[in-house]
Amino acid sequence: MAEAGLASWRDGDARHAILEFVRSVTTPGPGFVPEAERIATFDNDGTLWCEKPLYVQADFVLRTWKAMVESDPTLAERQPYKALVENDMAWLADIVSHVPDVVRGVSDAFAGLTPHAFEAQVLDFFAEARHPTLDVPYTSVSYAPMRELLRLLEANAFRVFICSAGGRDFVRAVCEQVYGLRREQVIGSSAPVELRDGQLVRAPGIEQPLDDGAGKPVHIWARTGRQPLLAAGNADGDIEMLASARFALVVRHDDDLREFAYTEGARRLLDEAATRGWTVASMRDDFATVFDGSA
Amino acid sequence: MAEAGLASWRDGDARHAILEFVRSVTTPGPGFVPEAERIATFDNDGTLWCEKPLYVQADFVLRTWKAMVESDPTLAERQPYKALVENDMAWLADIVSHVPDVVRGVSDAFAGLTPHAFEAQVLDFFAEARHPTLDVPYTSVSYAPMRELLRLLEANAFRVFICSAGGRDFVRAVCEQVYGLRREQVIGSSAPVELRDGQLVRAPGIEQPLDDGAGKPVHIWARTGRQPLLAAGNADGDIEMLASARFALVVRHDDDLREFAYTEGARRLLDEAATRGWTVASMRDDFATVFDGSA
Numbered sequence: 001m002a003e004a005g006l007a008s009w010r011d012g013d014a015r016h017a018i019l020e021f022v023r024s025v026t027t028p029g030p031g032f033v034p035e036a037e038r039i040a041t042f043d044n045d046g047t048l049w050c051e052k053p054l055y056v057q058a059d060f061v062l063r064t065w066k067a068m069v070e071s072d073p074t075l076a077e078r079q080p081y082k083a084l085v086e087n088d089m090a091w092l093a094d095i096v097s098h099v100p101d102v103v104r105g106v107s108d109a110f111a112g113l114t115p116h117a118f119e120a121q122v123l124d125f126f127a128e129a130r131h132p133t134l135d136v137p138y139t140s141v142s143y144a145p146m147r148e149l150l151r152l153l154e155a156n157a158f159r160v161f162i163c164s165a166g167g168r169d170f171v172r173a174v175c176e177q178v179y180g181l182r183r184e185q186v187i188g189s190s191a192p193v194e195l196r197d198g199q200l201v202r203a204p205g206i207e208q209p210l211d212d213g214a215g216k217p218v219h220i221w222a223r224t225g226r227q228p229l230l231a232a233g234n235a236d237g238d239i240e241m242l243a244s245a246r247f248a249l250v251v252r253h254d255d256d257l258r259e260f261a262y263t264e265g266a267r268r269l270l271d272e273a274a275t276r277g278w279t280v281a282s283m284r285d286d287f288a289t290v291f292d293g294s295a
Numbered sequence: 296m297a298e299a300g301l302a303s304w305r306d307g308d309a310r311h312a313i314l315e316f317v318r319s320v321t322t323p324g325p326g327f328v329p330e331a332e333r334i335a336t337f338d339n340d341g342t343l344w345c346e347k348p349l350y351v352q353a354d355f356v357l358r359t360w361k362a363m364v365e366s367d368p369t370l371a372e373r374q375p376y377k378a379l380v381e382n383d384m385a386w387l388a389d390i391v392s393h394v395p396d397v398v399r400g401v402s403d404a405f406a407g408l409t410p411h412a413f414e415a416q417v418l419d420f421f422a423e424a425r426h427p428t429l430d431v432p433y434t435s436v437s438y439a440p441m442r443e444l445l446r447l448l449e450a451n452a453f454r455v456f457i458c459s460a461g462g463r464d465f466v467r468a469v470c471e472q473v474y475g476l477r478r479e480q481v482i483g484s485s486a487p488v489e490l491r492d493g494q495l496v497r498a499p500g501i502e503q504p505l506d507d508g509a510g511k512p513v514h515i516w517a518r519t520g521r522q523p524l525l526a527a528g529n530a531d532g533d534i535e536m537l538a539s540a541r542f543a544l545v546v547r548h549d550d551d552l553r554e555f556a557y558t559e560g561a562r563r564l565l566d567e568a569a570t571r572g573w574t575v576a577s578m579r580d581d582f583a584t585v586f587d588g589s590a
Contacts, residue, residue, distance in 0.1 A: 036471060115520075168520075172520040182331050183521060184454060184518060184519040184521070186520065193517060195509040195512050195513055195535060198539075200512060200513070200516055200522075214490040217490050218488050218489065218495070221488050222463075222488060223479060224478060224479040225463075225464070225467045225478030225479060240493070243493060244493075
């Protein structure tokens with residue numbers, strides 16, 4: 001195995017289990033796995049970077065909608081802009097009940113843009129926005145122990161993919177800066193892209209299936225022709241991906257001093273992890289550092 | 296630039312143009328391109344391996360249909376099985392007019408299979424079938440100069456992708472053996488895949504857009520977040536992909552002694568190549584060897 005690694009993890013069961021698994025699949029013997037089959041997939045929000053108090057991408061979309069309403073106040077008469085203008089947090093927090101409005105709002109904002117124009121807007125956001133409680137740029141809210149795990153896997157001939165329920169093209173804009181991963185290593189939900197007069201443009205709507213829940217193993221198969229050898233997640237939408245992997249790692253958010261402590265959206269996952277014996281990394285106990293500001 | 300390479304190419308304009316392009320993008324100076332942006336995409340049928348007298352995958356599908364009719368003769372009453380039983384080459388050759396029948400035939404044959412069961416059928420085919428005129432296994436009909444070009448690009452930090460109008464999962468079954476490429480490096484048309492009871496299975500139908508024509512840049516964007524720096528093709532369905540690349544390479548089939556000489560399906564492409572000054576590799580003049588039996 002290349003690089004003992006994981007210095008930013010505290011010595012404990014999670015670190016031991018990861019290192020032992022990597023050792024076993026890279027060492028000749030019964031557990032050995034050929035390099036071609038070493039695929040690792042990581043959920044993004046809450047697994048590789050902070051997702052509280054709101055998803056990074058939600059902040060980006062809300063800021064975009066706000067600017068749209070400022071230049072066209074008539075938008076405030078309908079959702080999702082109405083909720084934004086009225087600061088209706090209950091409506092905004094319950095996105096699941098308002099998917100058609102949210103999808104239309106995202107299409108209003110970004111359909112018709114070239115991917116490059118969209119990327120420029122995303123980069124402007126990252127250059128300007130700061131995390132509301134940590135008060136650092138969003139490019140600095142990734143978890144140092146998880147980035148270190150990406151490097152350990154790469155050093156052992158794994159090909160690493162981000163597998164995000166959030167927007168593929170949003171993450172791609174900063175994946176090299178934040179994670180040292182290339183754009184082709186990002187799998188995620190996405191707007192359809194079309195070729196018009198020789199030019200790629202974002203089309204309205206969202207491609208199905210979303211890269212969430214049962215959609216994650218489907219996206220991973222489409223992109224890699226494999227099921228993951230190792231997968232990591234932190235929310236209920238990661239269960240199917242984790243169940244499809246040989247080694248499943250769950251990030252548990254239990255550190256209200258250095259990050260956030262919460263179980264909402266993860267209760268089914270934590271039950272599954274206990275039942276199936278998945279490896280659980282406690283941010284409080286297993287992460288020696290959480291953020292390191294290196295990004 | 297790593298590796299002068301291309302020893303199986305004859306010295307000439309095509310070889311010079313390729314080597315000069317690779318040198319320019321890898322050498323500090325005005326043409327330099329960062330490694331992250333070095334994406335190369337290759338059509339498969341007719342660009343990386345022989346597509347005459349019929350597509351390799353067509354041979355696979357026809358054999359599968361034949362076996363299905365043998366075990367259920369009532370199938371012969373309807374298309375596409377009827378054409379097969381009656382040896383109706385006119386019907387079979389005009390697939391474009393019979394897309395619904397062909398898609399239904401493919402779904403009849405493979406929908407409901409796990410990807411692993413499908414792969415096993417493909418591997419059985421490759422173990423048994425031989426090219427009808429070259430009389431070698433289909434795994435031996437890839438073009439040695441093009442495989443050498445894949446290696447040259449990899450040695451210069453390009454990430455190489457196959458971008459096939461044909462079936463992604465068909466090519467993936469042999470991409471490592473034939474091309475030394477991993478499954479995640481294959482982009483192509485595909486059946487939908489679904490998760491049923493925790494198990495991936497092929498669903499009926501074909502995902503849109505096909506990885507052909509305007510669909511190629513769309514697939515490449517979805518998979519890589521890039522447009523290709525270098526692309527290679529041989530047929531009209533490759534025009535949009537080649538137009539999206541900085542360097543476009545066209546394989547011209549003009550060697551009826553060592554392979555096949557034909558322009559059908561490539562006339563628009565050859566016109567575009569002349570108009571746009573794309574690099575054209577003549578199989579007769581530029582390939583020192585065509586096949587080498589190494590696969």
